Amino acid sequence: MDEVLILSRIQFAVTVVYHFLFVPLTIGLVILVAVMETRFAKTGDRMYRKMADFWGKLFTINFVLGVITGITMEFQFGTNWSEYSKYMGDIFGSPLAIEALLAFFLESTFFGIWLFGKDKISPKLRAFSMWMVALGTNISALWIITANGFMQNPVGYVIRDGRAELESFTALITNPYAWHMFFHTVISCYIVGSFFVMAVSAYHLLRKNETPFFKKSFKYGLIMAVFAATATPFIGHQSGVFATKIQPAKGAALEAVWETQEKMPFHIVQFPDAENEKNSIEGLSIPRIGSFLYTNSFDGKVTGLKDIPADERPNVPLVFYSFRIMVALGIFFLLASWFGVYLYRKNKLENSRRYLKMMLYSVLLPYVAINVGWIVAEAGRQPWAVYGLMKTAEGVSPISLSQIIFSLGSLVLFYTILLVADVYLLMKFARKGPGTELATGTEGGVKHVS
Amino acid sequence: MSHDTLAIIWFGLWGLIWTVYFILDGYSLGTGMLFPFIAKNRQERNQIQEAIGPFWGGNEVWLITAGGATFAAFPAVYADMFSFLYTPLFLVLIALFLRAAGLEFMHKDDNPTWQAACKWAFTIGSFLISLLFGVTFANLYRGLLIGKEGYEGNLLSLLNPYGLLGGLLFVALFLLSGSLWIQLKTAGDTAKRAAKLSRPIAGVAAALLALFFLATANRTPLTDNYADYPILWIVPFIALLAMLAAVRFVFRKKIGLAFTAVCITIFAKMAFGFIGMFPNMLPSKIDNAYSINLFDAAGSKLNLTIMFAVAVIFVPIVLGYQLWSYRIFKDKILKESAKGYQ
Numbered sequence: 001m002d003e004v005l006i007l008s009r010i011q012f013a014v015t016v017v018y019h020f021l022f023v024p025l026t027i028g029l030v031i032l033v034a035v036m037e038t039r040f041a042k043t044g045d046r047m048y049r050k051m052a053d054f055w056g057k058l059f060t061i062n063f064v065l066g067v068i069t070g071i072t073m074e075f076q077f078g079t080n081w082s083e084y085s086k087y088m089g090d091i092f093g094s095p096l097a098i099e100a101l102l103a104f105f106l107e108s109t110f111f112g113i114w115l116f117g118k119d120k121i122s123p124k125l126r127a128f129s130m131w132m133v134a135l136g137t138n139i140s141a142l143w144i145i146t147a148n149g150f151m152q153n154p155v156g157y158v159i160r161d162g163r164a165e166l167e168s169f170t171a172l173i174t175n176p177y178a179w180h181m182f183f184h185t186v187i188s189c190y191i192v193g194s195f196f197v198m199a200v201s202a203y204h205l206l207r208k209n210e211t212p213f214f215k216k217s218f219k220y221g222l223i224m225a226v227f228a229a230t231a232t233p234f235i236g237h238q239s240g241v242f243a244t245k246i247q248p249a250k251g252a253a254l255e256a257v258w259e260t261q262e263k264m265p266f267h268i269v270q271f272p273d274a275e276n277e278k279n280s281i282e283g284l285s286i287p288r289i290g291s292f293l294y295t296n297s298f299d300g301k302v303t304g305l306k307d308i309p310a311d312e313r314p315n316v317p318l319v320f321y322s323f324r325i326m327v328a329l330g331i332f333f334l335l336a337s338w339f340g341v342y343l344y345r346k347n348k349l350e351n352s353r354r355y356l357k358m359m360l361y362s363v364l365l366p367y368v369a370i371n372v373g374w375i376v377a378e379a380g381r382q383p384w385a386v387y388g389l390m391k392t393a394e395g396v397s398p399i400s401l402s403q404i405i406f407s408l409g410s411l412v413l414f415y416t417i418l419l420v421a422d423v424y425l426l427m428k429f430a431r432k433g434p435g436t437e438l439a440t441g442t443e444g445g446v447k448h449v450s
Numbered sequence: 451m452s453h454d455t456l457a458i459i460w461f462g463l464w465g466l467i468w469t470v471y472f473i474l475d476g477y478s479l480g481t482g483m484l485f486p487f488i489a490k491n492r493q494e495r496n497q498i499q500e501a502i503g504p505f506w507g508g509n510e511v512w513l514i515t516a517g518g519a520t521f522a523a524f525p526a527v528y529a530d531m532f533s534f535l536y537t538p539l540f541l542v543l544i545a546l547f548l549r550a551a552g553l554e555f556m557h558k559d560d561n562p563t564w565q566a567a568c569k570w571a572f573t574i575g576s577f578l579i580s581l582l583f584g585v586t587f588a589n590l591y592r593g594l595l596i597g598k599e600g601y602e603g604n605l606l607s608l609l610n611p612y613g614l615l616g617g618l619l620f621v622a623l624f625l626l627s628g629s630l631w632i633q634l635k636t637a638g639d640t641a642k643r644a645a646k647l648s649r650p651i652a653g654v655a656a657a658l659l660a661l662f663f664l665a666t667a668n669r670t671p672l673t674d675n676y677a678d679y680p681i682l683w684i685v686p687f688i689a690l691l692a693m694l695a696a697v698r699f700v701f702r703k704k705i706g707l708a709f710t711a712v713c714i715t716i717f718a719k720m721a722f723g724f725i726g727m728f729p730n731m732l733p734s735k736i737d738n739a740y741s742i743n744l745f746d747a748a749g750s751k752l753n754l755t756i757m758f759a760v761a762v763i764f765v766p767i768v769l770g771y772q773l774w775s776y777r778i779f780k781d782k783i784l785k786e787s788a789k790g791y792q
Contacts, residue, residue: 078532089525097518112504
């Protein structure tokens with residue numbers, strides 16, 4: 001049974017991280033493509049048409065994998081977490097159903113119209129369709145995070161007949177924890193999308209390939225990046241303060257705080273030692289900043305892990321290092337995007353090879369940041385599946401070891417194939433640039449093995 | 451409305467969402483299964499891809515909605531159905547990956563191995579989804595091996611003759627639906643090849659449907675409800691009638707009518723099953739005491755009420771823009787102008 005639990009948790013982690021390699025780019029990139037379509041509809045400038053086609057193509061390759069890997073997530077609550085689903089389904093199921101009804105139909109239908117309707121609908125309708133896809137992806141994020149928000153901060157429920165039942169739908173959809181996470185997540189997705197556009201643009205700017213096209217694309221990415229990277233620290237800080245109020249154990253793990261204390265310093269260098277319940281190294285300390293980060297007050301009291309029962313603490317080093325990586329990367333995104341604004345305004349962008357190279361090689365960093373961010377949120381909540389109500393270990397399905405080995409093995413295999421194919425196609429089309437579309441001739445058909 | 455009434459309404463909606471999924475994805479899955487046998491070159495492949503390109507994603511969302519609605523309205527059914535049918539559902543998932551990636555990635559590279567792999571992924575994925583869902587629902591009619599300690603069956607116990615018959619019936623009905631869809635949406639050689647295939651497929655589908663009803667009456671408890679309310683026999687009768695009409699229309703080359711008749715057949719066949727299962731959602735073959743019925747599994751009254759309101763408001767909106775999309779793409783796709791997934 002223990003192996004089943006561990007493997008089920010690994011499977012959930014693997015599938016959710018894979019899923020979240022595709023979704024953030026979808027959420028971020030769709031807005032830029034919609035803006036490009038809108039600019040084309042308004043101005044009729046062919047450049048915007050070309051931009052929407054090129055970035056839209058990369059969007060298309062990525063979009064389908066977000067959809068595919070999403071279905072696994074929906075099935076998995078039933079297949080692998082059936083006890084959880086029975087206990088929480090009355091509350092957790094409806095946001096998922098509403099997500100499908102409000103968001104997935106919208107995305108998939110208008111995506112179809114946008115992709116295949118090129119010659120059949122007006123530029124205005126094309127732009128409208130892309131905005132509908134954008135609306136769908138963002139609504140989707142809202143509802144799935146509403147569901148997750150309940151796990152983080154259960155509200156609007158009553159325990160009846162051995163399960164959690166919905167008592168207030170309003171409480172469920174106004175859950176402040178969910179709204180904090182929603183803005184934090186969606187804006188982080190904009191960082192993923194904008195850094196992706198800047199990285200691909202940098203690749204071509206470095207090669208002096210289609211410079212006006214990629215300079216303009218870079219600018220679009222940059223505007224979004226500056227907005228998102230500037231907003232993230234504020235939103236992230238607020239959600240951290242709020243999360244700590246609701247889940248002191250997660251809060252304490254963020255900075256590996258062992259002793260409850262006031263006027264807490266912030267240690268720039270710190271290594272937690274979970275076994276001995278202390279930090280083996282604390283260095284470069286700034287007085288009182290720790291308290292401020294936790295409570296918005298320099299005198300604030302921070303609960304330490306030692307005041308939380310050992311079996312209700314998360315994996316401290318995992319949460320601690322994930323959080324540090326996320327914050328460090330957040331600062332990097334902020335600096336990199338403002339420096340880009342500086343270069344752009346000085347008209348030095350296309351000649352700043354070092355900066356362009358840095359942006360090119362930074363393409364994966366937002367993916368890292370957003371996934372370690374979710375590790376903080378999810379691993380930080382452990383051992384609870386639903387905070388204070390149900391432990392993760394109680395939620396697992398009574399399935400056999402061979403079943404979980406089969407599913408985990410085949411998912412890893414197929415997801416890896418899909419990821420390799422996706423990265424291959426993205427790189428191929430990103431490198432190719434907007435110049436020549438794939439020849440639609442029959443040469444592929446002649447060679448084709450039937 | 452009382453809690454029980456709401457629960458019964460949701461049972462109806464639950465069945466309806468699954469049915470709409472099978473009707474709609476039926477034609478895209480059928481098209482996928484026929485793909486290598488109908489499209490002989492790049493241009494024809496583009497034609498077939500474009501025939502379902504704008505729609506299949508939306509069709510698949512009906513499956514996600516079916517899963518979500520099961521979760522929301524009948525949490526216990528969702529939990530048990532998905533964990534009992536663990537292995538087949540993961541096979542369905544993998545088949546869904548194969549279908550989607552195979553279709554969309556096929557022409558994104560000119561390497562012949564890549565294209566062949568994608569083509570067969572698309573076809574085999576479509577086949578497996580059809581077969582496995584057919585097997586699953588036939589086993590629901592038959593009753594699952596649910597005992598005192600939970601589920602006692604496995605993948606092999608699902609692949610019993612009756613289950614396989616249900617699977618083949620889905621495959622045949624979807625093939626027919628796909629072959630008619632290709633004729634409706636494309637012109638030229640693809641439509642001609644599809645027309646040639648429609649006839650034998652229609653015959654086989656009709657034979658399988660008759661056999662399936664016969665087997666259901668003899669091998670499952672599904673017809674008990676029909677014995678209590680004989681008027682209900684009209685539902686399987688409609689299914690057979692629509693099936694025969696479909697065969698007739700296929701041979702008379704009335705493709706639009708034939709397609710409609712197949713849709714009605716699938717609808718009535720699914721309705722036949724859900725009516726027979728009522729009020730059970732996961733019937734036990736071992737003892738009806740272990741069956742999970744809609745009243746035991748239903749969500750709370752508040753949850754069902756809210757979900758009902760959401761469905762009443764949003765389903766018409768969804769249908770509205772989906773119909774609009776069918777209007778945009780109403781023209782037949784020609785060999786010369788087809789682009790497919792580039």
